[in-house]
Amino acid sequence: MAKTTENILPSGEKEHVTLHVNGEDISLLIEAHWTLSKVLRNGCSLTGTKEACDAGACGACTVLIDGIARPACMLLAREQVGKKIETIEGLEKNGQLHPIQEAWLEEYGAQCGFCSPGFIMTTKALLAKNPNPNDDEIKEALGGNLCLCDNYEHIILAVKSAAKKIAKGGK
């Protein structure tokens, strides 16, 4: 049963929740103040979601909540019950990279790669809404994601290439 924010638990006490992550229901024992990024990483072993700023300022922890790109370090895990959560680990299907991942690899979108999962998830949300974005639209959509390797030219090329791949019949 979905918990709501009204049910405040005392500090240190845990509650059972079920999160719907990458198409699967995962039962978890969590504390009320735990963030989604923490629970994904430590509770679900989905360490592709990175934590880098703890302030919602860098986008490294971006996941999709019902299709919308959100920073998981700014969301409470218990408030995501009943929502569809998508992480970087949910993109590859049957050993086949998602077209955005393929494009990232081909265009050298990752340098150190720490920001890549977040950028890729933001891109997925962007292309679902706008399948053929121009440069300004891409920059605006990615404006909340930091790449401190400054790899933005390659990243923008990767987004464009992904858009083309998807238009040609990718997912």
Added chain:
Amino acid sequence: MPRSSSIGKDVIQKDGRARVTGEAKFYADYQIGGLLQTRILRSPYPAADILSIDTSRAEALPGVSLVMTHLNYPQAFRSSLYYVGDLVAAVVAKDTETAEEALELITVEYEQKKFVLSLEDAMKEDAPEVFEGEKNNHDWEFHAFLSDRDPETRLFKTKTPGPYNGFGDIEKGFEEADYIIEKSNISYALCKAPAMESRGCSMNYDGVKLQVYTHSQGMHDEKYALAQVLGIGQDKINYVSPYTGGGFGGKNPAVQNRNIPSHYLIIAGLACLDLKKPVHCAYSREEEMVCAWSRGSSVDVKIGFKKDGTLTTMDYTHRQETCSGGDKWPPKNAMLATGAVLYSRNCENLRAKINYINTNRFTAVGWQGYGVPEGHFGVETTMDTAAYELGIDPVELRKKNCMRAGDIDAGWDPLTYISAYISGSGIEECLDAGSERVSWKDKWQHPDKKASRVRNGLGVAIFTMGAGRVGQGNSSEAIVKIYHDGSVALVCALSDMGQGQHTVQCQIVAETLGIPYERVGLVAHDTDSTPFATLAAGSCGTWIQGWATYEAARDAKKQLLVLAAEKMNRKPEELDTGTNGVFVIADPKEIISYQDAFGAIGHYGGPHEIIGIYVNNNPHERCLKDGNPEHILIPKEKGAQFISLDVDTETGIISNIRITMAQNVGRALNPKIVEGQLSTSRHGLDNAVLANDCIVDKRNGWLMTPNLVDYRFSTALECDVDTVILEIFDPSHPFGASACGEGAACPTLAAFSNAIYNAIGVRLLETPFTPEKILEGLGKIQSKTKKK
């Protein structure tokens, strides 16, 4: 084609797939059962002594395993504190929440001391001493005067310790100069090394070894140092570091140095060994901002010219803010910007004086460029001033004086002080190619001719950065294994923190063996499985590690050809390796597979794999001019950067920033990697314009910008970076490459300042270049600091 080739191609990043699927394991992604968590109590005062510390309540809290202070761990903690954020205590507990709760239960009695928070204040006679009994302002201990210049080779033969670095006769040089251009207090505000992944580690003692999971720029170096401070043998540590989430110099810890904030290693190491339990110690973003690598300096530059613009004499003074006892070495690299290297063509007289100054701010340690950006900011803004004052086009003035291939690197590095031949330059070509790309000749206008509200400016700065060391100390090793199925493994510890070295080194192996890049695997994830590799710093991987990798591949190939020659009834020198096996050079159709070259394997067969190895520790014979061991060729990063921007003269806001980065890389082994490296020009932009300044509250020494909201880095929105890649073969590398990486951020502050001047005629020599400073320069607002 019997041989495959991958050099010069955009092959897929060797470990790239894991980076885009989320499978790449950065250190914090290792999930270890029962992992204890650490939180650190940090000093609230910029200077204080701990009079007493009571940890009893913290220790009594259920779930706390260990409380560490200077009383029980004097090797890690001190009773004197030198900056806000300095180490007071650490708690190791079952989870982060418990550790944080325990921090609150530690009672500390401090005695506050006088402190000093700026470079200027620290240099005053009566300034409080950061370290008692030690003046804040230090003369650099490693100055050397170079003399006895060989008239034929132009190399210096004698070095003498002295009060400054240099050569020639500085006084005479200025006396004979037709023009002297001078700029003082060119100030580079303290700013932070960028990296997405905060620093930290997890350690686990497995009964035999201490397994250290962390990021790294040089895991063997780090392992040796950690073993020393923990008092255990180097054989008792395995350093595991397959991925590093950005480094830029900041992931190069110095655990032996108490002042340098790489304390996560010693804290976790001591706790893990004592508790015999796995321990995680990581810096939060705030801690990262408080104690990550930073840089800041103030320099003076005076340059003497002949009437025609020939640069003959340079006087350079560098004051490095080391803060609370930080790294005093970066200014050595500032020498690259001077007549010692960048302007070595005509500079006959050089004096470069270095001081380093302590303050009660978080420890400063060099990062991307390591002193070079600071030096270039000073020299290249002064050169620009000279261009306007002499009435010479800024591009032409640089073309007349910049270093060329064959000019002399005077020997600025105090590790050796050996002067050497610059193996490749191409700066003139970069200036031409960059000028063409930005339409310099059509678009460049003197600021006097600009009158509109929004004015465009075009600025240029050239740069050079080290790419290896002269003489001994270019130490790196490689092993190349060939297996009987024709697959190959490169065993190499060189860190790939995003700069692409794992990919490039595998390309070198593939090219040397003539096999497809995809067939080369990589063993690089820990110290137990790899030989020593150079610290990934100074953009030296392609050169220093490149030679080791190339020669190890050649060694393996040689052994395989001997094996194959027996089977083929040929001489090894008649044979070569390629995509499908070993073939006869004169008749490529005569070929045997790798499997056949090895012959039988298993209990009655062998050898099973070939192991090629090379230890690079000296200049390679191909890095000697005419084979003379005294005549060393030394590669550089080098090029020219152009910045175009618009300045709004009513608001002081800068927009439409476009960086055009022209760099001669010798050979672009992987063009996409090169482009990616050049895009780090933005790090200079961060420091120049994003108000990217470690603002400290003068009342109490607290950092006011300890997060990624207040301290900004470039996003996709701030600017565009356009790259112009030149490939002028460099004779000092097996495939003609030199280096690219750190150089991209070196000229940016100067190019930016020069572009602002070109737009509005205001010379800004103090970063960050805020709208306020622009409006002050235009006389539209009054300076806050100059009031009263």
